Amino acid sequence: MxxxxxxxxxxxxxxxxxxxxxxxxxxxxxxxxxxxxxxxxxxxxxxxxxxxxxxxxxxxxxxxxxxxxxxxxxxxxxxxxxxxxLDYTRPGKKITQGHLHPLTLSLRKIIKSFEKLGFLVVEGPEIETEYYHFDALRIFPDHPARDMWNTFWLDSKNKTPSARKTKKDEEKLLLRAHTSPVQIRYMEQHIPPLRIISPGRCFRYEATDATHNFQFYQVEGLMVDEHITLAGFKSLITMALKSILGDNILLRFRPSYFPFVTPGIEVDVKIAGKWIELLGAGMVHPDLFKVVGYENNKWQGFAFGLGVERFAMLNFKVDDIRLFYSSDVRFLEQF
Amino acid sequence: MKFSYQWLKDLGHFAFSPNQVAELLTLHLAESRVVKSGKFAVLEVDLLPNRVADAGCHLGLTRELLAYEGKKFVYPRIKVKESSEAIDKYLALNHQSNLCNYYSARLIQGVQVKKSPSWLQQRLKDCGLRPINNVVDASNYIMLLTGQPLHVFDYDKLSPILSDSPKREIIIRLAHPHEAITTLDGEILELSTSDLVIADHKQPLALAGIKGGQAAEITQQTQNIVLESANFDGVTVRKTSRLHQLITEASWRFEHNLSPQLAPYSLELLAQLIREVSGGEILAGVLESKKRSSKKNQKNIIPISWSRWSNFLGWSLSQSRIKQILTNLGFSFIERKNYLLITPPEFRNDIICAQDVMGEVARLIGVNNIPLNAPLLTSVLPKENEFWVFKEQFKDWLAAYQLEEVYNYSLISKEVVESVGLNNSSRVIKLANPLSNLFYYLRPSLIFNFLENVQHNLSFRNEVRLFELGKIYQQGTDFSEDEVVGGVLSQRQAVSEDLFLEAKGILEDLLKKFGFSRSDYSFASLNDAWYSSLLKSGAILMINSKPVGVVGISNSTLNNFFDLKNDVVFWEIKLAPWFTEIKAEKYYKPLPKYPAVSRDISFIISSDVLIDNILNAMQSASPELLVDVDLFDVYRDEQMGNKQSLSFHLVFQSPHKTLTKSEVDQELDKIITKLKHLGAIIR
Missing domain, CATH: 1.10.287 (Helix Hairpins)
Structure with missing residues (x-):
């Protein structure tokens, strides 16, 4: 070969x-x-x-x-x-995580801003007594101010009365319509200076539509110290809201009324030429300090409450509040 | 609440346009808007409960608007032209109840009941009221002007005190037992003995401060009328109004505790206006009565030192500015050396403490105009709410397992609770006033919402993986709410055991992430009666022998209720006990120095022997050197009957040396011996 x-x-x-x-x-x-x-x-x-x-x-x-x-x-x-x-235009392999709910994301944003200002997150019960929810907050029985909080009451017919001991607990039970009872609960246990925010689920006996729901989330804020002033409140809340919604937002402060603050204040933000209510607030009413047993005339503070859905609707341009509770994965996947 | 722009302008003579009025009111009083423009412009003002009593009328709102301009409001003066005949001859007052603070009445003879003049009708329509006749319209008009609800009775329909005398009596009293009244709408109300009524001495004529009755109704034939202007106790009116579910313009106003000063003034205005639009003669004199045990009307005097203003408001205002604003708002004050003694205007029942007064000054300046002065703060390092951080961490990790976070309602339907028979359970909490049957009970578990979520999502996808962190509510010795985190896995054509194992795997990985080791937790059989009514099979998760949650497969009752064809795997964990058991620190283990040796083993064993028992047996046979066990295959077929074939991957390792073949064989033999005790046939 x-x-x-x-x-x-x-x-x-x-x-x-x-x-x-x-x-x-x-x-x-x-x-x-x-x-x-x-x-x-x-x-x-x-x-x-x-x-x-x-x-x-x-x-x-x-x-x-x-x-x-x-x-x-x-x-x-x-x-x-x-x-x-190698065709780099081919779709990548589908690797997914689940998605956090838009309300979680907005709530985190809100909390983060206040945490930077030294606020501590505390929580309160959703099942409340009439005392903490109304009376201690100066929302007296048979007063028209009560109508501002349409309330779900619990059927406690089967309740064994012996289980309830203290006088404060001998009240009718309800699903809280605001997070403000946390103010009383926290102040009863803590001496100022204090700075808290309290996020949580609330309920109102109300018909549901695109902007109202019978269940919603609120964040309560409370700051008590010796030298908290109305101008101080304005400055702090402006900082916080700008950090949540952006430096360029336009805010408007106007009078309002809640029995547990004086004066009462409402804060609006201008979106697309319209003023939108953002939060209710005010200087803590001196009666609340009395109720929780603080030294007379020593402390001043402010409190506020904001609706988380409202922020989420602004954050993500969601136009129907009910979508947040729809569980529809096609909605949830977008966040 | 609706206001006529022209009416306000007529009273206040201001130069503001309707939009300017709305803007001013929004910034200084309450959110307002122009709802109708043009000649009969109408403003809608969302008054809050503290200002209804003083600003809920055209005079009050004008007074507000003038204060913004720095002008003082002057009440229109009124002088009633009376006839020579005195009222006492015809009418007497019998004031029997403390629940009426003040009552006044006038009598007009010879009115002509007809349609109102068009200007009067227009004003009522602008404010959202329907014109009826000149007498009723006049009383509504004065109410819109001063805020004082008024009532008019047909004098001739009142029963005389004595049959031979024309004199009649107005009695202010509580309703008698079993008394009833037919209202102007024709509705018959059974009265409660806590209801305050206005009566003649035969029957009730009106539900005080709420609604009139048919008995003394004004009709076309009416000639002589009694005008009522009174101040009723707000709480009483509210209670009666709620009891009979009768909320009227009058009751709503009285609830807000009107100033008693409004009543006499409004009576005069009304008498004058009725005379103008209906004719007739106003009899001389006013019948008046005050609350019998009325406490001395204590004037509320509030001292505020000069230094306190800037301490509270946060910027400094000159003393003259403060005094000017207080004056504009109708406050009076006495100056002392370092402070003011301030008396709120009589019409403001909402100004009680110093903060209220200082707030008023800020309100008039405009809270929007307040400077932003950063507060002086005590420096403290804020603490962290560890439970909150824990929950947020939990959410992040759950999303990483490809679960979508949902927020569900805390209220669930009557039907779903009944479907599983829990409506008879004392553990489920019911609403006393549900909105509907769809939202009837407080959820005692997350499973109900989850199954509905699965049903919804399976209509357009094949797989649903969700989680929620929220509360569940149960009734034990007390009403309790527990914060839980739960999830569901569902997939068309999936083997439910696979989904169950995935859910369990998620929980095990979470346990590991939070620092729990295999010996800290276990899964126990589902012998809980509560969950047995919801799940067909599953297990209870125990951490340090305490039950913290459940993982299982929904039962057919629930599946049928939600029309689900395939099984849904569900889990639910109480967060507080999980959090409590977390060990504070997590320490690292040194990396192994010597190589691991692995062996596989397969055997056939009865399905009654739990995998847990097999794992424990293997571990106890080789406590030192067996470092990892992995079940990698389970095989069953019909011929095997009650048996299954299991294959394990075993890993041996020593921290002290490299294991020899014979050492590993020895360990394996010990394991095989143990397995044989359990009835295993090694393959």
């Missing part, structure tokens, strides 16, 4: 190979089971010992050479093929 010629031919053929499939044909032709070289090895046993030794050695060298060429070429192909086949 003319090994020299075989190598030359193989080398020339290899030059013509332009893809992996052609290289495979080349391999079959020169290194496959039916190749000339393979047939030669089959006939090797018929040769004389000396020829066997000499030609066998030569054939081995040729085979090694061919294999070397093959490997080199196939490596080239595999290198170049990854480059040419």
């Amino acid at each position: 003319d090994f020299k010629q075989l190598l030359t031919q193989a080398q020339n053929d290899l030059k013509q190979v332009s893809c992996e499939a052609e290289l495979e044909s080349w391999r079959i032709k020169y290194l496959g089971r039916k190749s000339g070289l393979a047939s030669f090895f089959k006939t090797l046993k018929d040769l004389s010992d000396e020829l066997k030794k000499r030609q066998g050695q030569q054939a081995n060298e040729v085979r090694q050479q061919l294999q070397e060429w093959y490997q080199k070429a196939s490596q080239q192909f595999s290198n170049s093929s990854t480059v040419s086949i």
